[in-house]
Amino acid sequence: MSDQLSADIVIIGSGICGAMAATHLLKQGASVLILEAGGPIDRGRVVAAFRNSTRKSDWMSPYTCSDIAPHPIYKPTDNGYLVQGGPYPYPAEYIRGVGGTTWHWAAQAWRLVPGDMRIKTLYNLGVDWPMSYEELDPFYQQAEEIWGVSGAENTGSPRSQPFPMEPVTEPYAMRRIRERLAPAFPVVGNTTARNSRAYDGRPACCGNNSCQPICPIDAQYHGGIAIQTAVDAGAQLQVNAVVYRIEHDDKGHIVAVHYFDADKQSHRVTGKTFILAANGIESPKLLLMSASDKYPNGLANSSGMVGRNLMDHPSTSLTFDADEELWLGRGPQSPSSINTMRDGEFRSEHAPYRLDFTNISRVNSATDALITAGVYGAEFEKQLRHRAAFEMSLKDVLEVLPNPENRISLSDQKDKLGLPKPKVNYAIDEYTRKGAARSHKDFARIAEMMGGTNLRYSAEGSFANNQHITGTMSMGIDPKTSVCDSYGRTHDHDNLFICSTGVMPTSATMNSTLTAAALTLRTAQHILPNRIIATEQGRG
Amino acid sequence: MNCLNELKKPTRRVLLKGLLTAYTASLIPFALAETVDTPEQGAFVALSAIIAGRQSLDPVLAGMLYKALVEQDPGFPQAAKELLALINQRQIDPMQLQKTLDDEKSSLASVPRKVAMAWFMGVVGSGAQARCLAYEHALNAQIVADVLKPPTYAYGAYGSWARNPTVELKKEVNNV
Numbered sequence: 001m002s003d004q005l006s007a008d009i010v011i012i013g014s015g016i017c018g019a020m021a022a023t024h025l026l027k028q029g030a031s032v033l034i035l036e037a038g039g040p041i042d043r044g045r046v047v048a049a050f051r052n053s054t055r056k057s058d059w060m061s062p063y064t065c066s067d068i069a070p071h072p073i074y075k076p077t078d079n080g081y082l083v084q085g086g087p088y089p090y091p092a093e094y095i096r097g098v099g100g101t102t103w104h105w106a107a108q109a110w111r112l113v114p115g116d117m118r119i120k121t122l123y124n125l126g127v128d129w130p131m132s133y134e135e136l137d138p139f140y141q142q143a144e145e146i147w148g149v150s151g152a153e154n155t156g157s158p159r160s161q162p163f164p165m166e167p168v169t170e171p172y173a174m175r176r177i178r179e180r181l182a183p184a185f186p187v188v189g190n191t192t193a194r195n196s197r198a199y200d201g202r203p204a205c206c207g208n209n210s211c212q213p214i215c216p217i218d219a220q221y222h223g224g225i226a227i228q229t230a231v232d233a234g235a236q237l238q239v240n241a242v243v244y245r246i247e248h249d250d251k252g253h254i255v256a257v258h259y260f261d262a263d264k265q266s267h268r269v270t271g272k273t274f275i276l277a278a279n280g281i282e283s284p285k286l287l288l289m290s291a292s293d294k295y296p297n298g299l300a301n302s303s304g305m306v307g308r309n310l311m312d313h314p315s316t317s318l319t320f321d322a323d324e325e326l327w328l329g330r331g332p333q334s335p336s337s338i339n340t341m342r343d344g345e346f347r348s349e350h351a352p353y354r355l356d357f358t359n360i361s362r363v364n365s366a367t368d369a370l371i372t373a374g375v376y377g378a379e380f381e382k383q384l385r386h387r388a389a390f391e392m393s394l395k396d397v398l399e400v401l402p403n404p405e406n407r408i409s410l411s412d413q414k415d416k417l418g419l420p421k422p423k424v425n426y427a428i429d430e431y432t433r434k435g436a437a438r439s440h441k442d443f444a445r446i447a448e449m450m451g452g453t454n455l456r457y458s459a460e461g462s463f464a465n466n467q468h469i470t471g472t473m474s475m476g477i478d479p480k481t482s483v484c485d486s487y488g489r490t491h492d493h494d495n496l497f498i499c500s501t502g503v504m505p506t507s508a509t510m511n512s513t514l515t516a517a518a519l520t521l522r523t524a525q526h527i528l529p530n531r532i533i534a535t536e537q538g539r540g
Numbered sequence: 541m542n543c544l545n546e547l548k549k550p551t552r553r554v555l556l557k558g559l560l561t562a563y564t565a566s567l568i569p570f571a572l573a574e575t576v577d578t579p580e581q582g583a584f585v586a587l588s589a590i591i592a593g594r595q596s597l598d599p600v601l602a603g604m605l606y607k608a609l610v611e612q613d614p615g616f617p618q619a620a621k622e623l624l625a626l627i628n629q630r631q632i633d634p635m636q637l638q639k640t641l642d643d644e645k646s647s648l649a650s651v652p653r654k655v656a657m658a659w660f661m662g663v664v665g666s667g668a669q670a671r672c673l674a675y676e677h678a679l680n681a682q683i684v685a686d687v688l689k690p691p692t693y694a695y696g697a698y699g700s701w702a703r704n705p706t707v708e709l710k711k712e713v714n715n716v
Binding site: 196210325378 | 637638663687690693697698705
C-alpha cells in the first residue's frame, strides 16, 4: 500500500482542472495520483435522482453530500457547512465528488475578452493579469478541442483558430428573441462545451433541457468525463481521501500531503510536484489549514492573500410574458446572450455585464407559483399553458472587482472529521450595483420590444449567485500581493501549483471554467515532468 | 400493484356520486360513475378531480398518492372528508377555495395544496419528509406534453427544437 501512496505528481481534487492537468502530465510520462475528498458520481444515478427529486429547481438535490467531505447544502435545510460572515450572503454551491462541480453546469465555455486582463491599465480598476490574452489563446484552443466547444465568432473574444464545431442549433424561442431585438440588441449564440455533432465518442445534443443538473447523454463535456480520461490514461484515483494537511520541509519545499479516509485513518502521500485543484473555496481552506511554525498564516500565504479577493458573478433578472408563444424548454438550457456590454470605457464607471437569456422550461416554476397562488381547477391548466408558452426571462452577469475583504477563511466550526468549516465574508460594491442599474435599462427596453407584460424584476438590491468562484488564490507578478505566478506556481513553494478558477485575479463577465482549464493546460505544460524530475534529481 | 382498490379489502363499494351534492357533481360530471372503497377515499378522489380540473385521473396514481398522503398525515382522510363536505355545503368555486380557507384561517387550509402538490408535481409531503411519486406522469408534465418533454427526456433529434411549436400545434389540431 505504501508504495502506491507516492507519485511524480500528486493532485488534490478530481474536478475538471485537476483531471485535465493529470491527463496532460500522464501523456508526458509522469506518474499521477489524484486524491478526491468525495465519492464516485454516476450519471445514470444522478438522472434517476433528479427525476425522483422533490425539489426539481434545486439542482444540488440529485447529488449526494459526503458525510466526511461535505459541501454546502441549503435545501430543504441549510447544512451550515459554509459559514456566512456577511455582510452579504454568499451561498456558494459546489460538489465534492469525483469529477467535481462541472457535473452540474450549463457547459458555458466562454473566453475572456482581452480588456478583461488589463482593467488596471485601461480603467484604473482592480489588477492586470500577469499575462496577455494572446498568451492564453493557444491554451484556450487546446481546452476547447478537448472539451468539444461549439460556437460562433461573433461573441467578442478573438481567436486564431476556428471552433472545433459549429454552434448548436438555435431554439425557436431564441430565434424569435434575436429577430425581435435586432438591430438594437445583437443576440448571439453562446459558446458551449455542447456537441452540435458527435464528438470524441459522445453524441450530439438531443434537447433534454436538463443541462443543469445533469446531461443524461454526455452531449456536454464535464469533469466526470475529464477524470475518466485521466484514469484511462493511467492516473491512480483515491476516493474518499480528505486531504487535511500539506507538509513542507525546512526549505519550504512540499514533501507530502496527509489525508483522512472514511474511518478517519490518516495516510501520508509523497510526491515530487503537487497540484492543488480542489476549487476556489476548498483549496484556500486547505492552504490555511496547513499552517506550521514556519508558515503560521498558512502555506503559500506570505502575501496574506490566500482566501482573499473572492469574486463571483452576481445576477439580477427580469421575467415577463412576451406577446407571442415561445415555449421555453425546447433544446439546451442556456443558448443565447447579448455580449455588447462586456467591455468598454464605461468600465471606469460601472461593472460590465453579459445579458443571458434562459431557455429553461417554465413548467416547474410556473407550477410552483400557481399552487402558491391557489390556482385550482380548469384555470390551472389554462394558466400553466399560458405561462409555459409566453413567459421568458433574462439576467445580467456582472463583474465583481477584487477586494481583499471578500474572503474565505477558517471558521471556528468543525465538520464530522473535526476539520474547520470554511467561512465567507462577501459584499457587493457600488461598481457592481451600478452595473446592475445600467442593465435594467436594457431589461426594460428588451421587455418593451418583446411586447412584455406582467414584468417581474428580481427584488431590489437582491443578487443571485452564479457559482463562479474566483480570486481566492490570485496569480500575479508580485509575491507581496499575489499567491501564485502566471503558471499557477505558488510564490512560496517551488513545487506547489494551483489549478483552479481561484487563480483568476479578476472575474470579468464570463463563466470562469474555460479560462481555468486553459490556465491549467498552461500550468501542466510548464510542469513538464522531465524538468520537474531533473530538478528533483538535482536537489536530491 | 398499489392501486386505490387494493388499499383496503372492501366489503362494499361506494359510488362517488353518492358523496357529492348537485354543485360538486356539476364540477366533475366525468367522475360520477367511479367507485371507491371508503367515503374517505371517495372524498380524496372527488377533491382531486375538483382541484386538478381534469376530465380523468389515473386511478393507479390516485391510489399511490392517497396512500402516501395518509402515511404523511393520518388525519388526512378525515380532513379530506371535511373539506369535501364544506365545498358541498357552501358551493365554493375551485378558484376561490384556497383564498376562502386562508381568509377564514381554516384548519383545512393546507389540504388543497397537499392535493395540488400531489397531482400537479407528483410530490407528497414537505421538507425532508417529502416524497416524489410522479414526474413524467405528474399533471404539470401531462398538461404541456404536446409541446414539451419533462427535463431529462430527449426533445428529439438534434436540431428539432428549431421548429416553431405553434405551427406544430396547429397542424395537430387540423389533423384531428
